Amino acid sequence: MRRGSAGVLVILALVVTALVLAGPAAAQQKKLVYWTHWEQNPDFNKWYETKGKEFAKKTGYEVEVVTIPYQGYEAKYLAALMGKSGAPDFFNGMAHQWCGQYDFCDKMPDDLAKLWDENIPKYMLEMGRWKGARYGVPIEHGNFQMMYMNVDLFKKAGLNPDRPPKTYDEWLAAMKKLTIVDAKGEPTQVGFALRHKGAPVGITDKFLPFAHAFGARMLSPGLDKATGFANSPEMVEALTFFGNLVLKDKVANLALGNPEDAFDQKRAGVIYRESWFFGWVKKNAPEITFKIAALPCGKTCPGAGQLFPWANLVYKNSPNKQMVWEFIRFISNAKDDLEQHQLQGILPVWTVNQETQYVKSRPDYQAVKDMLAQPVPPTYFHPKSNELATIFGEAVVGVLYGKGQPKPLLDEAAAKMDQTLKD
Amino acid sequence: MRPWIRLIFPHSYMDRQRRAGLLFVLPAVLFFSCVFLVPLLQSVVGSFYRTRPGGASEFVGVRLYEKVLADSTFWTSVSNTVSLLLMSVPTTVILALAVALGLNRIGSLKWRNVWAAMYFLPFSASLVAAALIWQWIYDPVYGFLNFLLALIGVPPQKWMQSLNQVRPSIAVVNVWVRLGFDTMIFLAALQSIPGEYWEAASIDGAGAWQRLRHITLPLLNPQIIMVCILELIFNFKIFDQVYATTQGGPASASQTVIMLLYDTAFKYFRMGDASVMAVFVFFTLLVVTLLQWRIFRKPVEY
Numbered sequence: 001m002r003r004g005s006a007g008v009l010v011i012l013a014l015v016v017t018a019l020v021l022a023g024p025a026a027a028q029q030k031k032l033v034y035w036t037h038w039e040q041n042p043d044f045n046k047w048y049e050t051k052g053k054e055f056a057k058k059t060g061y062e063v064e065v066v067t068i069p070y071q072g073y074e075a076k077y078l079a080a081l082m083g084k085s086g087a088p089d090f091f092n093g094m095a096h097q098w099c100g101q102y103d104f105c106d107k108m109p110d111d112l113a114k115l116w117d118e119n120i121p122k123y124m125l126e127m128g129r130w131k132g133a134r135y136g137v138p139i140e141h142g143n144f145q146m147m148y149m150n151v152d153l154f155k156k157a158g159l160n161p162d163r164p165p166k167t168y169d170e171w172l173a174a175m176k177k178l179t180i181v182d183a184k185g186e187p188t189q190v191g192f193a194l195r196h197k198g199a200p201v202g203i204t205d206k207f208l209p210f211a212h213a214f215g216a217r218m219l220s221p222g223l224d225k226a227t228g229f230a231n232s233p234e235m236v237e238a239l240t241f242f243g244n245l246v247l248k249d250k251v252a253n254l255a256l257g258n259p260e261d262a263f264d265q266k267r268a269g270v271i272y273r274e275s276w277f278f279g280w281v282k283k284n285a286p287e288i289t290f291k292i293a294a295l296p297c298g299k300t301c302p303g304a305g306q307l308f309p310w311a312n313l314v315y316k317n318s319p320n321k322q323m324v325w326e327f328i329r330f331i332s333n334a335k336d337d338l339e340q341h342q343l344q345g346i347l348p349v350w351t352v353n354q355e356t357q358y359v360k361s362r363p364d365y366q367a368v369k370d371m372l373a374q375p376v377p378p379t380y381f382h383p384k385s386n387e388l389a390t391i392f393g394e395a396v397v398g399v400l401y402g403k404g405q406p407k408p409l410l411d412e413a414a415a416k417m418d419q420t421l422k423d
Numbered sequence: 424m425r426p427w428i429r430l431i432f433p434h435s436y437m438d439r440q441r442r443a444g445l446l447f448v449l450p451a452v453l454f455f456s457c458v459f460l461v462p463l464l465q466s467v468v469g470s471f472y473r474t475r476p477g478g479a480s481e482f483v484g485v486r487l488y489e490k491v492l493a494d495s496t497f498w499t500s501v502s503n504t505v506s507l508l509l510m511s512v513p514t515t516v517i518l519a520l521a522v523a524l525g526l527n528r529i530g531s532l533k534w535r536n537v538w539a540a541m542y543f544l545p546f547s548a549s550l551v552a553a554a555l556i557w558q559w560i561y562d563p564v565y566g567f568l569n570f571l572l573a574l575i576g577v578p579p580q581k582w583m584q585s586l587n588q589v590r591p592s593i594a595v596v597n598v599w600v601r602l603g604f605d606t607m608i609f610l611a612a613l614q615s616i617p618g619e620y621w622e623a624a625s626i627d628g629a630g631a632w633q634r635l636r637h638i639t640l641p642l643l644n645p646q647i648i649m650v651c652i653l654e655l656i657f658n659f660k661i662f663d664q665v666y667a668t669t670q671g672g673p674a675s676a677s678q679t680v681i682m683l684l685y686d687t688a689f690k691y692f693r694m695g696d697a698s699v700m701a702v703f704v705f706f707t708l709l710v711v712t713l714l715q716w717r718i719f720r721k722p723v724e725y
Contacts, residue, residue, distance in 0.1 A: 072689065074689055074690050074692075075685075075688075075689030075690070078689060078692060101692065102475070102692075184578065186579070196584075196672075196673065197584070197669075197670070197672055197673065198670055198672070199670060254581065254584055254673070255563035255564055255579070255581055255584060256563075256564060257562065257564070267564075384691070386690060386691060387690070387691040387693075390686075390690070390691075394496075394674065394675055397672065397673065397674045397675075398674045398675075400674070401586050401673050401674040401676075402586075403586065403674050412495075416496075423490075423693075
């Protein structure tokens with residue numbers, strides 16, 4: 001009896017062990033794993049799984065979406081992509097970083113690349129590309145700053161949200177009207193909520209539209225030099241203006257946390273954010289009435305520029321990379337593009353979708369058009385863009401916090417950026 | 424016969440004893456080697472190479488040391504770390520000692536344990552969760568602290584969003600987190616000191632201060648040194664709280680060495696530079712710990 005029980009136990013243990021060992025292997029064979037750090041777009045991400053089920057009927061391969069928290073996502077991506085095991089089959093990232101700084105990406109098949117190049121707006125062509133070759137699928141249209149205005153606060157301040165400020169002089173005057181201070185002189189409501197917390201790279205991203213409107217650029221056109229650009233007189237002027245919003249004009253306040261929260265809490269009349277923010281506000285603060293307009297112009301117009309050209313990239317060491325390309329081919333059509341983006345309330349990517357009812361009914365429809373009509377701003381798709389923008393962002397935040405004057409801080413930043421470019 | 428062969432093929436009782444001893448320490452040695460020694464050696468080796476993840480490495484000699492040690496950002500982060508450490512360590516140690524002395528005077532074991540558990544609770548909480556709660560407490564607009572200050576007419580402070588207040592604010596969080604752990608060590612040490620010493624001193628006319636100065640503190644010397652070393656290491660390597668609360672801001676005012684190391688390695692992927700920082704942290708801690716040990720440690724006999 002005892003011997004029999006022991007035998008049964010041994011067999012059970014063997015079966016469990018076999019199942020444990022075989023389970024993940026079997027699951028991995030039939031799953032395409034997708035990593036994304038777009039925490040703010042859960043419905044968009046989940047759509048891949050839904051579509052994956054349809055794809056599985058043809059191929060047997062489903063899609064599993066893994067959302068990596070944005071904070072520190074680079075480290076997790078890097079560890080996985082270097083380690084190979086446990087790495088995703090495809091992932092949301094920037095081509096100049098993951099394909100340029102490292103060699104982690106599989107080149108897109110020519111016919112698929114042609115399909116995408118022919119079907120996305122011209123300004124998006126460089127997204128997902130590295131050195132002229134297409135590696136990834138651009139996933140975000142309208143990934144540039146626009147002006148979100150709180151309609152109620154505008155009206156209370158005697159401003160007309162249907163006639164948004166077109167120049168920075170008008171804009172500053174409006175911000176002053178929107179700012180309310182208490183008896184002690186502390187703003188209880190600000191005109192403009194600016195980014196001053198978090199990673200400096202994000203601060204740079206939010207400052208660059210100001211810099212571009214002042215005719216400045218962060219790097220040389222060849223992206224090989226910072227001195228003379230990051231510390232140019234135009235950049236100094238732009239940063240002085242930006243710093244004065246907090247220090248002199250007091251239309252922005254460092255006591256407020258994230259600009260998004262300040263806007264949602266009706267503590268800020270204006271915020272600069274990308275197109276996706278429309279869907280986010282609708283879901284998280286539906287009581288806010290807002291309008292979206294193109295950014296004002298200074299010496300020039302800032303244009304539709306961005307620091308983070310997100311694209312879906314395929315891991316070159318993935319054993320399933322051919323199947324991933326098949327999946328991407330499966331969803332590379334206008335209908336799916338519209339469906340996926342509409343689900344999350346963000347702009348579709350395909351040109352043909354830009355005039356659909358969904359896009360036309362969005363509050364950012366005209367603003368996006370106006371931004372795209374502005375001159376094309378500089379882009380900084382350099383393999384070290386994160387590090388360069390961090391160094392630059394430290395100068396920007398240094399000015400906001402009164403650590404120094406714009407010129408010396410920008411000089412120091414430019415020298416460090418040059419050193420980084422040389423390394 | 425060579426000693427290591429005799430370890431494998433023991434000939435005598437002593438050989439077997441040695442082999443047993445070796446087998447007992449072997450797991451710890453293997454664990455220590457895999458988890459500490461190998462990464463340490465890798466860091467030292469890595470600090471001489473410029474490494475491209477997924478690509479080739481290039482031997483660059485001491486160039487990365489020259490670069491990192493000449494970088495103002497690095498020294499700013501060292502300075503931030505040291506200033507945070509100077510605010511946190513003495514405060515934590517002195518407060519923990521005071522609390523332990525207080526707890527030691529509580530006669531009821533039950534109530535002593537209740538109080539000790541309350542002090543210890545923050546140590547067992549998740550650092551990130553605790554940091555987020557403190558972030559809310561310190562919030563300049565909605566924060567609980569400013570709300571309390573407003574009740575007594577003090578104007579709102581910016582706390583973690585101020586260049587001057589950010590490090591003291593983080594230091595308070597550090598003290599809150601570490602106080603319970605240090606208190607437990609001191610309390611255990613206090614309870615192991617024979618009561619006759621204080622009794623005899625009292626009979627000889629020594630006051631409370633004299634008993635503390637001439638009996639308690641000298642007898643607690645090993646624990647004080649140990650706690651100081653532990654606090655020094657903890658504070659020099661501080662990462663979680665800062666990362667979760669300020670991310671090194673505002674304007675890098677709270678960026679610590681380990682945060683810079685993390686960013687350098689995992690955001691900018693400059694593994695060589697990060698290795699130089701890791702080696703710097705290791706040797707700094709080693710030297711300071713050895714100095715502390717040599718200078719302040721006194722043998723204690725009950």
